[in-house]
Amino acid sequence: MHQSKSAIICGGGIVGLVCAYYLAREGCRVTLVEREGEDRDHCALGSAGYISPSHVIPLSSPGMVWQGLKWMMNPRSPFYIKPRFDSDLMRWGWLFWRACSxxxxKCAAPIIRDLCLGGRRLFEELDDITGDTFELQKHGLLNLCKTQEGLDHEAHGLARIANQLGIEARVLDARQTAELEPGTRLDVAGSVYFPVDAHLTPWRFVNALTVLLKEMGVRFQWNTTIFGWRATGGRIAAVQTTAGDLIADEFVLAGGSWSPAMLTGLGLRLPMQAGKGYSLTLPKPRFKLTRALMLTERRIAVTPMGDTLRFGGTMELSGINHDIRPERVRQIIESVPHYFPEFTEADFAGIKPWAGLRPVSPDGLPYIGRFNHYGNLTAACGHAMLGLTMAPITGLLVAEILAGRKPSVDLTLLSPNRYA
Ligand SMILES: Cc1cc2nc3c(=O)[nH]c(=O)nc-3n(C[C@H](O)[C@H](O)[C@H](O)COP(=O)(O)OP(=O)(O)OC[C@H]3O[C@@H](n4cnc5c(N)ncnc54)[C@H](O)[C@@H]3O)c2cc1C
Structure with a gap:
């Protein structure tokens, strides 16, 4: 990339930070604009920390519409849509329904695999570069199944598709599962083990990356809100912010769930819903795990992070807000003793729930690529449940796009123009 090229990253979540890294590595002069301060909360911080190539099936998959409708009848289900009249939600729902085929x-799963495996590989590189600072654990993921029916379903569904795509998935019975996690008592029929998966401690990763970015000369414009654009002749001239108009050669949209709102005034459509999830982190859990686990039937992630243990889950489409709905948090707490008989609900007493908004596209694929109408505006958003996993490969792809090189993953299905 030409030495003098400048880029503004719009949004300082995990995706914005990693885009800043790969662009700075190319020799680009990078400014990251973020409306909160450096000590901000953002979606990756309370996430489950999975780096999960096993998650090859997009959210919008065959059977999901009926599954979603069934879940909506059950207050303890992992999925919730707040009933409301909202034309964006209705259009998103229609596009989601269309994508559940x-x-x-068949088209999306190989792309998701490539993005996730690319992310997994780049996390290893970043781990080396930052000196092993973010507790990257490469022990795989166990999808625990409480019932034989759940195990059969997982074996014939996700495990079969993953193996077909070259992601190793081993179906284990209860004894084999227990052997992999000897430090705790599990009440399960078995599990599916994905050896390639990994996990990390998100806040440590964010801190290590921020230090690295500062050393590389990335400029941080904290407490600066983006509210508009100046555009002429099919190009963005400046982004309008509370700190004045900021000029650059290139602009990267990395605003997570706020990305569609950030596009205000440009006449661009980016269907997206905020998918709220919650997590609870126990500072002193009663046992230690080696691997990240998924409580499959309840869709709850369990991740050891240093000495702590995090439980995260639920997908709630209730608009852009961080309101905590106690019944959704209870869904997590009540699920845990079903799989870990030693756990009681009292283990969670006094633990403050965290909520974050996943940026969810209707087809389960992120938006990565240039916008047709503005030659110097590139999308890097909409990663839903895989934003941490896919952040590094997204950053690399954005750097490749801006440098005019052939992207290392086929971007056709990821185009931000696909719903224009
Ligand atoms: C409970 C839970 C568990 C999860 N677990 C995992 C997991 O295990 N593995 C995984 O891969 N993913 C996981 N995810 C998903 C992942 O966390 C997200 O996909 C990812 O963090 C999204 O990052 P982002 O940078 O796109 O968005 P965000 O983190 O939302 O960042 C967007 C940023 O833009 C800023 N911004 C917004 N508007 C403006 C404006 N107008 N001006 C300036 N700045 C603005 C915001 O302040 C914010 O900092 C999980 C999510 C949740 C909720």
Whole structure:
């Protein structure tokens, strides 16, 4: 990339930070604009910390519409849509329904695999570069199944598709599962083990990356809100912010769930819903785990992070807000003793729930690529449940796009113009 090229990253979540890294590495002069301060909360911080190539099936997959409708009847289900009249939600729902097809699954799953495996590989590089600072654990993921029915479903569904795509998935019975986690008592029929998966401690990663970015000369514009754009002749001239108009050669949209709102005034459409999730982190859990686990039937992630243990889950489409709905948090707490008989609800007493908003596109694929109408505006958003996993490969792809090189993953299905 030409030495003098400048880029503004719009949004300082995990995706914005990693885009800043790969652009700075290319020799680009990078400014990251973030409306909160450096000590901000953002979606990756309370996440489950999975780096999960095993998650090859997009959220919009065959059967999901009926599954979603069934879940909505059950207050303890992992999924909730707040009933409301909202034209964006209705359009998103229609696009989601269209994407729940075998045809889409066949096209999308290999791309998701490539993005996740790319992310996994780049995390290893970043781990070396930052000196092993973010507790990257490469022990795989166990999808625990409480019932034989759940295990059969997982074996014939996700495990079969993952193996077909070259992601190793081993179906284990209860004894084999217990052997992998000898430090705790599990009440399960078995599990599916994905050896390639990994996990990390998100706040440590964010801190290590921020230090690295400062050393590389990335400029941080904290407490600066983006509210508009100046555009002429099919190009963005400046982004309008509370700190004045900021000029650059290139602009990267990395605003997570706020990305569609950030596009205000440009006449661009980016269907997206905020998918709220919650997590609870126990500072002194009663046992230690080696691997990250998924409580499959309840869709709850369990991740050891240093001495702590995090439980995260639920997908709630209730608009852009961080309101805590106690019944959704209870869904997590009540699920845990079903799989870990030694756990009681009292283990969670006094633990403050965290909430974050996943940026969810209707087809389960992120938006990565240039916008047709503005030659110097590139999307890097909409990663839903895989934003941490895919952040590094997204950053690399954005750097490749801006440098005019051939992207290392096929971007056709990821185009931000696909719903224009
Ligand atoms: C409970 C839970 C568990 C999860 N677990 C995992 C996991 O295990 N593995 C995984 O891969 N993913 C996981 N995810 C998903 C992942 O956390 C997200 O996909 C990812 O963090 C999204 O990052 P982002 O940078 O796109 O968005 P965000 O983190 O939302 O960042 C967007 C940033 O833009 C800023 N911004 C917004 N508007 C403006 C404006 N107008 N001006 C300036 N700045 C603005 C915001 O302040 C924010 O900092 C999980 C999510 C949740 C909720």
């Amino acid at each position: 075998h045809r889409h699954l």
